[in-house]
Amino acid sequence: MAEVYLRRSQTQDLDAIMKIIDNAKALLKKNGSPQWQNGYPNRETFAKDIATQTNWVLINDGQIYATATLQLTPEPTYRVITHGQWNQPNAPYATIHRVAISIEHQGQGLSKILFSNLLTVGQMQGIKNFRIDTHRSNKAMQHIAESFNFRKRGIIQVNEKNDPERIAYELNLGSHHQFTHINNDFMQPLIDNL
Secondary structure: OOOEEEEEOOHHHHHHHHHHHHHHHHHHHHOOOOOOOOOOOOHHHHHHHHHOOOEEEEEEOOEEEEEEEEEOOOOHHHOOOEOOOOOOOOOOOEEEEEEEEOHHHOOOOHHHHHHHHHHHHHHHOOOOEEEEEEOOOOHHHHHHHHHOOOEEEEEEEOOOOOOOEEEEEEEEOOOHHHHHHHHHHHHHHHHHOO
């Protein structure tokens, strides 16, 4: 891999994004998941994400290898959670939606790069809490979420007729003061030696 970075998607990226999404839909169907099988997410969904500057693409060597939406406004379907509760129910949070890795490039660790970058983008905007949801049969997304220490918090309902239940995950990052303290302790010997 070379020149791997995250950037906001642009209108001219729509075709590449939709190719990744269509392949992801086919893979979900093949794996027996009803997730993303009712037309959602479609081209209009991503056009709106691009217009609101919430969609991101992972670029590798000049090509789009992955996409995800980082929503900084409250997610309406997260208001009601059953079989558990949010750890930080009243704190601001970002939601990671519509994650897909190019089918040709799966298994290369791109999901880790994608999620690490998304968390960095959120953190830079003052977000410490992140949420994600996925279908119970989407084992790949569950694995990614859990590998980043997202914790299962309960069940939420999405706007889908056939199978609306989704596993809800939450990640609560440490406070800014902890990072500042660590950085100051690390820097002090360097400053003393100047």
